[in-house]
Amino acid sequence: MKFLNQIAAIPLFSGLAERQLEDLAMIVVDQQIRRGQTIFHQGDEGTGFYVVASGKVKIYKLNPDGKEQILHIFGPGEPFAEVPVFAGQCFPASAEALEDSRLFFFPRPAFVNLIRLHPSLALNMLAVLSRRLRQLVSLVEDLSLKEAPARLAAYLLYQSHQQGAPVFELDILKGQLASLLGTSPETLSRILARLVREGFIESVGPRIRILDKSGLQELAAGVKRLS
Amino acid sequence: MKFLNQIAAIPLFSGLAERQLEDLAMIVVDQQIRRGQTIFHQGDEGTGFYVVASGKVKIYKLNPDGKEQILHIFGPGEPFAEVPVFAGQCFPASAEALEDSRLFFFPRPAFVNLIRLHPSLALNMLAVLSRRLRQLVSLVEDLSLKEAPARLAAYLLYQSHQQGAPVFELDILKGQLASLLGTSPETLSRILARLVREGFIESVGPRIRILDKSGLQELAAGVKRLS
DNA sequence: CGAGACGCTTGACTTACATCAAGGCAGGTT
DNA sequence: AACCTGCCTTGATGTAAGTCAAGCGTCTCG
Numbered sequence: 290m291k292f293l294n295q296i297a298a299i300p301l302f303s304g305l306a307e308r309q310l311e312d313l314a315m316i317v318v319d320q321q322i323r324r325g326q327t328i329f330h331q332g333d334e335g336t337g338f339y340v341v342a343s344g345k346v347k348i349y350k351l352n353p354d355g356k357e358q359i360l361h362i363f364g365p366g367e368p369f370a371e372v373p374v375f376a377g378q379c380f381p382a383s384a385e386a387l388e389d390s391r392l393f394f395f396p397r398p399a400f401v402n403l404i405r406l407h408p409s410l411a412l413n414m415l416a417v418l419s420r421r422l423r424q425l426v427s428l429v430e431d432l433s434l435k436e437a438p439a440r441l442a443a444y445l446l447y448q449s450h451q452q453g454a455p456v457f458e459l460d461i462l463k464g465q466l467a468s469l470l471g472t473s474p475e476t477l478s479r480i481l482a483r484l485v486r487e488g489f490i491e492s493v494g495p496r497i498r499i500l501d502k503s504g505l506q507e508l509a510a511g512v513k514r515l516s
Numbered sequence: 517m518k519f520l521n522q523i524a525a526i527p528l529f530s531g532l533a534e535r536q537l538e539d540l541a542m543i544v545v546d547q548q549i550r551r552g553q554t555i556f557h558q559g560d561e562g563t564g565f566y567v568v569a570s571g572k573v574k575i576y577k578l579n580p581d582g583k584e585q586i587l588h589i590f591g592p593g594e595p596f597a598e599v600p601v602f603a604g605q606c607f608p609a610s611a612e613a614l615e616d617s618r619l620f621f622f623p624r625p626a627f628v629n630l631i632r633l634h635p636s637l638a639l640n641m642l643a644v645l646s647r648r649l650r651q652l653v654s655l656v657e658d659l660s661l662k663e664a665p666a667r668l669a670a671y672l673l674y675q676s677h678q679q680g681a682p683v684f685e686l687d688i689l690k691g692q693l694a695s696l697l698g699t700s701p702e703t704l705s706r707i708l709a710r711l712v713r714e715g716f717i718e719s720v721g722p723r724i725r726i727l728d729k730s731g732l733q734e735l736a737a738g739v740k741r742l743s
Numbered sequence: 744c745g746a747g748a749c750g751c752t753t754g755a756c757t758t759a760c761a762t763c764a765a766g767g768c769a770g771g772t773t
Numbered sequence: 774a775a776c777c778t779g780c781c782t783t784g785a786t787g788t789a790a791g792t793c794a795a796g797c798g799t800c801t802c803g
Contacts, residue, residue, distance in 0.1 A: 350653070350656070350661060352657075352662065353737065353738045356661055358657065358660040372646045372649050372650055374646075375643045375646040376642075376647045376650065377646075377647075381649075381650045381653045381654070405636075408632040411635065411638035411642070412632070412638070415602040415603075415631075415641060415642060415645065416603045418645040418649060419598070419603035419604075419645065420604075421649060422608075422648060422649060423603065423604065425649065425656065426609055426652065428656055429585060429655055429656055429659065430579075430585065432659045433577075433659050434578075434579035434585055436789070436790090437789080437790070471659075471660045473791060474750085474752090475751090475752080475753085475790090475791080476789090477751095478753080479753080479790090482753090494751095510580065512580050664759080664760075689780075691779095701781070701782090702761075702783085703761070704781095705781065705782050706782085708782095709782080709783085
């Protein structure tokens with residue numbers, strides 16, 4: 290059966306029996322998207338949700354002046370746009386591919402039926418939404434209670450942790466990072482320069498080396514500030 | 517059985533059979549809280565979730581300087597603190613009673629079992645989390661993409677709509693409203709004064725009268741600004 | 744090769760909002 | 774009545790970060 294292996298590898302579907310995975314494979318729709326292409330706009334009706342098979346997708350909001358705030362960036366294996374499946378039906382935000390991507394689309398009615406039949410699928414989905422909630426709470430906290438340098442420090446530490454090394458490469462463009470951190474490219478550039486000047490990091494292009502991890506942690510927590 | 521009627525009236529549990537409501541009533545714990553009292557702190561371990569029976573509760577974050585951001589304010593019938601039930605186990609934020617309140621507490625293990633047995637309970641919970649996600653996305657949008665006057669305008673319109681009249685009373689203290697809108701009491705006070713001066717509203721103490729609904733809507737949408 | 748286009752950086756300026764400080768007003772207590 | 778205390782308002786000042794504008798390296802493509 291088509292895509293069965295790839296579907297089985299999606300964390301959201303972990304713990305499901307072979308039979309249930311086959312049910313999923315029955316309803317899935319495969320979709321190719323080019324970099325820069327819009328997947329949906331906020332306000333569009335949501336007829337199902339997606340899982341990233343390959344590539345990278347951003348979920349974002351725009352204001353009337355054209356300023357953008359990125360809410361999430363999702364990579365392989367991560368589901369997105371589940372909200373309209375369970376509440377209301379329109380998307381609260383827009384989605385666009387940051388790279389050429391392949392998506393699995395699961396139509397709503399069939400998926401809701403599967404959830405009814407399989408409690409472990411429901412619990413997995415509850416866990417996904419709960420983690421998402423946690424992420425968003427943290428974004429609100431960052432935007433409202435921390436300054437831009439603290440947000441950047443937190444992001445750098447997170448990336449370094451994810452990639453498992455004190456030296457790493459930013460995996461998104463700096464302009465996109467600015468939008469994710471809720472600031473402008475100019476401000477991001479200036480803060481990065483200050484972090485270098487004050488010895489917290491080295492930076493060449495997208496390559497970052499963390500020199501003072503505990504200093505960055507203090508910045509990120511908001512207990513210390515740049516001079 | 518104790519509390520059965522009140523539990524049956526909670527929207528989260530709508531559509532459940534009598535038998536299932538009785539199961540819930542078996543596991544519920546009743547809890548009285550005084551105004552100002554803390555229910556839990558962020559980082560505490562979450563052993564279950566709550567539903568407000570009466571009173572009012574705020575969910576909030578603090579930064580090291582003591583600045584507060586309110587994430588939600590919940591009233592009768594609304595569940596909160598579900599996140600640690602399904603993902604991780606510690607609370608992402610803190611909770612405090614804004615009024616003397618009565619809470620129903622549902623211990624995690626028993627509740628998770630009920631979810632396994634009753635798919636409609638799972639779907640109800642998914643709907644609750646999805647709506648919560650929508651709310652938080654909207655909060656991020658407000659904080660990052662709108663100015664304080666737009667946030668206040670949106671709040672006033674929402675309250676007016678909720679209470680079903682162009683004249684209404686703020687149901688929380690202005691200081692708390694400032695924290696909910698991500699601003700300071702001083703700034704809130706000034707913006708309110710400007711809204712009055714420019715003829716959008718009348719305001720005496722906590723009493724608000726909306727004079728120019730469409731003007732406020734334009735402010736809230738960010739297409740127009742205060743002069 | 745030259746010309747764009749794009750992404751990033753840097754400098755000069757502007758601004759929304761926070762902070763600090765003082766005072767007003769209402770409700771409750773002695 | 775005098776006096777808190779809590780909440781709100783108003784004024785003066787400070788600042789983080791946005792905006793505008795110019796310039797630079799890199800890559801692509803005619």
